[in-house]
Amino acid sequence: MIINFITAKLSPIARKLFIVHATCWILFITYELTFVYYHVGALERPYIYIAFYSINLALFYLHIRLLNFAFTEPKSSYIVGFLLFVVIVVLYLVIKGIADNFLGNPQPARYDSHIFIRAFLPRNLARAFYFILMATFYWAAKHIAHFRRQALEAEKRQLIIEKEKAELETQLTKSRNAYLQQQINPHMLFNALNFVYNSTQKYSDDAANCIWLLSEIMRFSLEEAGPDGKIKLDREVEQIENLIAINRYRFKEPLYLKLEMKGDFSRYKIIPLILLTLTENLFKHGNLTEITSPAELKLTTNETGQLTFYSRNLKKSKNARPRQRKALGLQNIRLRMDSFYKGNYKLEINEPGEFYELTLTLKL
Template sequence: MITKSVADYLINSSPANHSNTILYVESFLQRNIMRALYFSILAMFYSLAGRIAFFKRQTLEAEKRQLIIEKEKAELENQLTKSRNAYLQQQINPHMLFNALNFVYNSAQKYSDDAANCIWLLSEIMRFSLEEAGSDGKIKLDREVEQIENLVAINRYRFKEPLYLKLEMHGDFSRYKIIPLILLTLTENLFKHGNLTEVTSPAVLKLTTNETGQLTFYSRNLKKSKNGHPRQRKALGLQNIRLRMDSFYKGNYKLEINEPGEFYELTLTLKL
């Protein structure tokens, strides 16, 4: 409108034409200003929408790259876990080991039923520890529970003094699967680092599963005398358990440890 007004003013020298030009500009001025504002606002929103879409695409691409990295990391950790398990399983020839244990069992049976039973229980635990897990890295929960019972039986044979342990197991263990040797290791720590000889303060071991697939492992025992090394080994064992649990059950388990007075308590809750 300004350009047209200037051109009309320069081309038409007549005052009447100048008045017409002014009237023309004034009559269309409001309409053209509104039109200009409309397109300016529309352009501003279009530009803003483009910038938002650009940053959104960048965010989605970054999230996609992060998911790919996490997936690759999880696959590498899974392969590493399988490699470690395979390495441990190949350290000893299972056939040679069990043939030797069978010979020792038959020889010991002639002199002591208790010793023979201990050898048989030990061979069952070792057979279980060398079993290959499924493609998901897990075994049946009831198989691990069997080895807990075998380990308890072995330790009752080992010591001359009676062991005071309340063992409670509730639930349908055949329905679920778990990564091997977690519960067995926690049970072993109970005998290795706990005092189970006090009749007034018996140790407690409870293992339960419910209908939703939640497993709870609870142990409570008197502490043994402090000597440094057992505590260090216990911490290392629990650290290894946490590493394995993080690999398979990250966000779906809780391992709590309490030391009220002379007692040591451990509670593992796990969504199978």
């Protein structure tokens, strides 16, 4: 009942800890009093033991708090900790001496006060260091277990890091192999395309020119970007023009596209294939065969380095319903733009009626 009353407002963990400590102290005090009774044959009045054990337990927990201050808290000082230790021991001896004077056997003090002090001081010092030693062992055992858990957790984290590092190294090796393979395969492909171009040129200049344009776009898509991951903007603009030319060859019907490009594209750099992918979407999803509703493509840069890409096209009949905006190509573009131009770009898509509009503004 008493323990339940005391622990009513404690958290479950604190309540459990209190019960464990209280049980241990009850067993410890019972052991000591049994030992005293066995050798002396009698015990003092209960309030005397309550007073003395309260002082001893206060020393025990004060010393634990002092060890925490000196060794675990940041910006702690060993010198300050030692001085506090001396103060706590002296204070304990003073309080214990007062308790001995009032609760002990004061007859010797009637004749000489020093006799009484000398009689109890060695015992009090021994008792103080006995409880200090117990507190130190308790603190050490608790923190050794804590440090062991920390060491195990650190070892576990290290193993996880090493595992992730090994996985990254494996992925890097695979990427390097794929990159080397990619370098070999395009070389063979371009040789084949060059042969097809030369062979086709004898029979059709248009077909040969289309092959040449295609090889240029493929060569550009495999070019390695600079250390910053970017390429010259004018190189991407060249491929946009090549892509438009290829699509003019592809279709039998004439394509109606208003193309407008303004600005000094050679001054700036951009991550590759962003504008080319947006242009490819214009041909993939748009209807460019209606003379009354021509598609539009505008690409401009200004003196402050702001690029604007705008496209507008009539939807194909099968795409009359709104297009899914989370298409893989656009989703990939958004991810790449977030990586390189976070907060410096804006990609807007509108679908007014039968038309599809896309506007990209970017700070280069």
